[in-house]
Amino acid sequence: MIEVLRLDGKRVWINPHQIELIEMNPxxxxxxxxxxxxxxxxxxEEIIDKIITYRKRxxxxxxxD
Numbered sequence: 001m002i003e004v005l006r007l008d009g010k011r012v013w014i015n016p017h018q019i020e021l022i023e024m025n026p027x028x029x030x031x032x033x034x035x036x037x038x039x040x041x042x043x044x045e046e047i048i049d050k051i052i053t054y055r056k057r058x059x060x061x062x063x064x065d
Contacts, residue, residue, distance in 0.1 A: 002050040004030075005041040014038070016051040 001013040007027060014030070022044050023029040030038045030047070040047070 002047075002054050004038070004047065004050075007039045007041055009041075012038070016054055019051075022047060 002016050003011055003013050005011055014032075018033050020031045020033050023031060024044065028040045028042060028044055028047070030040060032038065042050075
């Protein structure tokens with residue numbers, strides 16, 4: 001799970017493997033595989049860095065180093 005910050009300031013943890021895409025509308029919006037949308041304060045770069053760190057931590061893909 002990765003921690004993200006909703007637009008209203010609440011911290012939530014999401015499964016990064018369930019993210020379908022990241023949109024800028026102009027706010028950053030995660031579109032999940034379920035179709036649910038989550039609007040965030042985090043930048044897209046910050047989210048991507050968190051996903052990479054998470055995947056390295058769990059050893060999901062050794063060839064991503």
